[in-house]
Amino acid sequence: MINRNRFSSKGTGMRVSRRRILQTTSALTGVGLLASMPTRLLADTFDEMSDQWTSADIDWRAQEGSTIVLNAVQHPWTDAITPLVPLFTELTGINVDIQTQSETEYTAELPVKLGAGNPTPDVYMVWAIGQAITAGWLEPLDGFYGNSQLSDAAWWNDDDLFPSARSFQTWSDGVRYLMPITAESQILFINQPLLEDKGLAVPTTMEGLMDTAMALHSDDVAGIAMRAKSTGDSTWPAGGFIFTYGGAIIDLDGNVVINSPEAVSAMATYGGLLKNAGPVGISSYQWVECLNDFMAGAVAIGCDSSNFATDIANPDKSVAAGKTVYATLPQAGDMPIKPNMWHWNAGINSNSANKDAAWLFLMWAESLPTCLLSSAAGLATPRASAWASQAFQDRFGAQAADTALASLKAGDGDLFKATWFHPKGPQILDAFGIALNQIATGASDAKAAMDAAAAKIESDLAG
């Protein structure tokens, strides 16, 4: 049984080697197993792993007896972290009330709660970062990082976080408000047997992508599917096309450049791919339709989040399991590729009454030992060590992991942040989503649609 008293003071000071962590986690074969573990086995797991957390010079029991509310979206991170939370409670004596909602419910309800100054949730997944920081809904984290009772920089090992994840934490005022919890990048996934049947290679240029998609397109299988629904959250893959063509939506100086020649060319390619080789009904395609079609074998090529690899590799869900080759976004001319990227982040409610307990939760949830456990379930965490672990490579797929990692390194976090972190990001992306939809359906050509989007964004930003 677990002896709570041994956590009553600061950590033991014992340093745990990366090798030891890897040995422990590889023995666990994944959090999927952990999720179904009976209580006794969970306690055993805790006994096995506890020193990896207690080796930190952190007073984990400082907030013993408190309860925090975690508001989360239905998401792989939530699925991976939920079964691990009892380990946190054992470690700290802090109870965690996890409230999970669909993304639609979440983004509709949480702003109203936070806007009304509600003290709960204490910790939440942050969906519109610019909005949340501008509105003052996030507690700055720098103070916690500097608190010797609640933080141990050497144990935390900030360098292990991907540079892009670190850049996501920091707002333009230089303050850290966010804790990155996932890492995903835009990649291509291609049905390999279909590619081989046609004797084609993985495309490395945009022209090659168009030719390949057209060649694979038939009455039964669409050549390519990418998001095209007329909503702001459909714009993420198209953003990667624009960056790769050397364009931007909002440039680093805050100018609206969505109708620049580079952006228009990128969207002409994006729309051309979907018009010529996309499935019927592309107008209503969000990421879920793209993923489902690919997993059902109804689409030959997809271009979306690397996180899809876990589902694609699951033979219970996907006929493309074991038959998919992953690749980075193709080049446009001789310009470097800049696929889109994303880190989900969690933050502390600035009105929370349990900020220290909330911080301890974030420290624990994104620590290397916890990331190793969650990555064993296939979660793409923001820690490089977790990506290198055998358990993650087995679950996610080594080739998918290598491709996603290469894409993450190629992505331009600053370009992404200029748009997606903008205080009026939702308005900007809404106008972009309308243009994207009109281009993909042929309702408008790329130039006219992007000009209209630029005018709408200018008007929204001026208003």
Add this chain to the structure above:
Amino acid sequence: MNSSAGRDRRRFVLLMLTPATVLLLGLTLVPFLVSLAFSFSNLSLVTPDDFAYIWFENFGRMFESPEFWNAVRITVVFTIAAVAVELVLGVGIAALLHNETRAVPALRLIYLLPLAITPVAAVFTFRIMLNPSLGVFNYLLKQIGLPPQDWLGTPGMALTTLVAVDAWQWTPFILLIAAGGLAAMDEEPLEAAQMDGAGPFEIFFHHTLPMLYPYLAVAVVFRSIDAFKTFDIIFVLTGGGPGIATRTLNLLAYKQGLEFLEMGYAAAIAIVMLIMTIIFSQVFLRRINMFRPKAAL
């Protein structure tokens, strides 16, 4: 009754009415007044500290916005189309079911089922069925040799599909009211018309339908108000697209309020929707004068 007993009775009635009155005021009047106050302000949850009353600026901005007038047009088209289809189908089915057969109880149950299903669950099922590549509708079309359709892909098709899904869900409501009206109807005028040699269509259009008007008026007002503020079907199936072809007023208010957090502007849209609803229902009921039963003969 002496005065003391009268006072006691008044107190008792007041006491009994108080909870309902407080609830009603708390749940309807207070939110309305708060919305009204917001509509005259620049309240944005992103910059709550900049709160100021800007009076009619939100309304001016709205009336100058092509997006608003586009949403008005789509909302009106959707409402008229949906209510018209539901009215025709609902009254038609009710009239057919009125001539009792042994299958009627089962048929009535089947027709009423859509009303009993949680709307969002039903709409998500439609979203799967309407999926162009994996959905059952296109599968059936392919089975009979027809090309697959892009049900939500073009402005016209998307609006038609939304009307069809709304009709599937709400035709039973009209059916229920029309069936109630038919059941309560005095059969004598109809029998007299039959004796005079009128055919079934003549009887239906010249006698049954006029006598149903009061019931249908209620149904049309209820359904029009409801269709005017339809949200779930449109949000789940098209999200307002393609482009902004199905972005109705309610969806526009949702986007402004809950996506862009511009609560003042969103409240102004909601207030305009409320005024439009009140004007429509008052004008409709007064002009058509449907609450006065018409003589059939």
